[in-house]
Amino acid sequence: VDERAPAGVGTILVTGATGTTGRRVAARLRARGADVRVGGRHPERFDGEPGTAVRFDWHDPGTFAAAVAGVERLYLLRPSGSGADAVDRMHRFLVTARGEGVRRVVLLHSQVTGAAGTPEIPAAVRREMPEWAILCPSWFMQNFTGDHPTATALREHGEIATATGNGRVGFVDADDIAAVATETLLSAEPSNRHHVLTGPETLSYPRIADLVTDITGRRIRYVELTADELTARWVAAGLPEPLARVATELDLAVNRGEYDYTTTAVEDLTGHRPRSFAQFFRSHHRRD
Ligand SMILES: NC(=O)c1ccc[n+]([C@@H]2O[C@H](COP(=O)([O-])OP(=O)(O)OC[C@H]3O[C@@H](n4cnc5c(N)ncnc54)[C@H](OP(=O)(O)O)[C@@H]3O)[C@@H](O)[C@H]2O)c1
Secondary structure, eight states, X not given: OOSXXXXXXXXXXXXXXTSHHHHHHHHHHHHTTOOEEEEESOGGGOOSSTTOEEEOOTTOGGGHHXXXXXXXXXXXXXXXXXXXXXXXXXXXXXXXXXXXXXXXXXXXXXXXXXXXXXXXXXXXXXXXXSEEEEEEEOSBGGGGSTTSHHHHHHHHHSEEEESOTTOEEOOBOHHXXXXXXXXXXXXXXXOOSEEEXXXXXXXXHHHHHHHHHHHHSSOOEEEEOOHHHHHHHHHHTTOOHHHHXXXXXXXHHHHTTTTOOOOSHHHXXXXXXXXXXXXXXXXXXXXX
């Protein structure tokens, strides 16, 4: 793993730079001496160096060309939504980016397979860009902290409620995702591969409830929901119903054990072991 950005790497635009992974990617790239531009709907909110923030809004294609002008590499979040509209926006943006000289895209995708994962989005990146990496992370450990509905329920009601039963997933720390993104953005040779990113072990949600109970000393209950109950909760949390149904389907796939596996990708690409959930939550709890 290189200590510094290799000479000759051009400007890197980080999209979603106010978000969970983008914030960490931008910080890591800057620490490595890379020339970083950050993009978001409200560039005035960035407190980085002047001139490095640009307006980038998936719902305003007029922002696309200026955001990528002079950019060589991109950390890219996908547009929200799972339909044809998201695929069209992505395609349009990639064509603009390629026309402006972007060569490499590191896409934050997900571990989710099948139609729910919108495979057309990584396919567009592979088709339009000469250099790419598709990051396919498992569920984020950060879903249990911050603003995520799972975290809110944990804090406010002392409960974790899912339809996953004893199904397990390889929860991954967003900091490890950012470390992989940084390496794949800065590497001299492009990866041109999909990388499924997991933590070091798979855990069930009931097991997470026990771990959080041990770490915080507060009794956290695991509540098993039916599919309909879970969909209703997502809708109440503000998700449109079709997306709420997709989210519920994911829980059912977890319940069937479809995501019960880990990979060595984080260690292979960064040289360090991914953080375990207990390590992650302990350090989060100490900070609060
Ligand atoms: N949570 C999980 O367990 C999990 C697992 C696997 C994959 N993922 C994927 O991770 C992605 C989310 O990444 P994240 O957690 O790093 O981000 P996040 O914390 O959810 O933040 C979303 C970011 O997107 C930006 N954004 C929102 N609307 C936008 C728009 N219309 N145009 C341009 N930018 C917009 C926001 O920036 P501004 O507000 O500054 O515009 C913000 O920085 C999703 O695609 C999700 O599918 C999540």
